[in-house]
Amino acid sequence: ATKNGGRNGFSYFTAAMQEVAKIRMRLTNDLHNALAGKQFEVYYQPIVELATGKIAKAEALIRWNHPVAGLISPANFIPIAEETGLICGIGDWVFQNVVQQLAAWRDDGKSEVQISINKSPIQFQNGTKDHSDWHAQLSALGLPGESVVIEITESVLLENSEKVRSQLSKLYLGGMRISLDDFGTGYSSLAYLQKFDIDFLKIDQSFVSNLTHTSNNLALCEAIIVLAHRLGIKVIAEGVETEEQHVLLKQAGCDYGQGYLFSKPLPAVEFGRLLHATS
Numbered sequence: 001a002t003k004n005g006g007r008n009g010f011s012y013f014t015a016a017m018q019e020v021a022k023i024r025m026r027l028t029n030d031l032h033n034a035l036a037g038k039q040f041e042v043y044y045q046p047i048v049e050l051a052t053g054k055i056a057k058a059e060a061l062i063r064w065n066h067p068v069a070g071l072i073s074p075a076n077f078i079p080i081a082e083e084t085g086l087i088c089g090i091g092d093w094v095f096q097n098v099v100q101q102l103a104a105w106r107d108d109g110k111s112e113v114q115i116s117i118n119k120s121p122i123q124f125q126n127g128t129k130d131h132s133d134w135h136a137q138l139s140a141l142g143l144p145g146e147s148v149v150i151e152i153t154e155s156v157l158l159e160n161s162e163k164v165r166s167q168l169s170k171l172y173l174g175g176m177r178i179s180l181d182d183f184g185t186g187y188s189s190l191a192y193l194q195k196f197d198i199d200f201l202k203i204d205q206s207f208v209s210n211l212t213h214t215s216n217n218l219a220l221c222e223a224i225i226v227l228a229h230r231l232g233i234k235v236i237a238e239g240v241e242t243e244e245q246h247v248l249l250k251q252a253g254c255d256y257g258q259g260y261l262f263s264k265p266l267p268a269v270e271f272g273r274l275l276h277a278t279s
């Protein structure tokens with residue numbers, strides 16, 4: 001295919017690219033109907049306290065059960081949801097779903113668990129529901145703010161806008177906790193670690209994979225942990241897959257681990273079975 005080949009411009013694309021564009025367009029269309037079609041499901045991935053081995057928390061991760069294509073990974077549809085603005089409705093749905101699930105586990109006498117929910121930068125800009133709606137949803141079910149941790153990425157903080165700052169501080173004042181996701185992959189400006197009310201920092205899995213006694217990644221992880229602790233921030237390592245990574249992180253003083261070594265993300269019923277009954 002050549003750039004000047006076709007009058008309509010489409011010959012610029014190779015057949016493969018056309019196919020990708022077609023799939024993307026179909027996904028975009030289908031995504032509009034996914035919420036109403038009840039095609040989403042929230043999975044829960046345990047977050048383990050390394051000192052005790054206890055499941056202290058979990059991350060809520062959305063799954064799309066597409067009627068024809070089957071299970072579609074969020075990596076493939078979250079970007080489309082963000083471009084189309086659908087992420088705001090989807091994000092509100094995830095929040096409500098998690099909060100109801102938390103209340104159900106409490107009513108079943110399960111031990112308390114803190115759930116992390118990912119919040120896209122687009123939700124900060126264009127979301128229709130804000131911190132006060134979310135607090136209201138929690139308190140309507142008698143749940144404390146601390147039951148939810150909001151995971152944001154560095155790009156949210158980089159914007160440094162007054163709107164983001166005030167939304168974050170109101171979330172925080174209402175008891176919800178803030179976690180900085182994928183740490184180390186963005187600009188990693190260290191200044192915002194003390195400027196915002198951040199409770200948890202998640203070391204990106206790219207640093208955790210290839211973690212060995214001799215690797216530079218170990219030096220990086222150790223430095224991040226020391227820095228975070230000095231600022232009163234707890235550290236969660238993402239993507240822990242091997243016992244060696246587990247041991248090295250524990251020795252380095254990392255507070256929590258999340259990854260396939262402990263568990264894959266699980267449907268709510270299965271995760272609920274891991275939570276002990278308290279009475």
Ligand code: C2E
Binds near residue numbers: 045239241258259260
């Ligand atoms: P994330 O927030 O960084 O979530 C961690 C991802 O790492 C998850 O992928 C999880 O399944 C995967 N993971 C966990 N342990 C391991 C491991 O040991 N090895 C490897 N290779 N991967 C591991 P997932 O569920 O496919 O989600 C991908 C991304 O999609 C998330 O990255 C997050 O950015 C986004 N996402 C998922 N659910 C939501 C949501 O409800 N709202 C928003 N806005 N974004 C979401």
Ligand code: MG
Binds near residue numbers: 059118151181
């Ligand atoms: Mg996350």
Ligand code: MG
Binds near residue numbers: 181182202204238
């Ligand atoms: Mg992450």
Ligand code: MG
Binds near residue numbers: 182
């Ligand atoms: Mg990620």
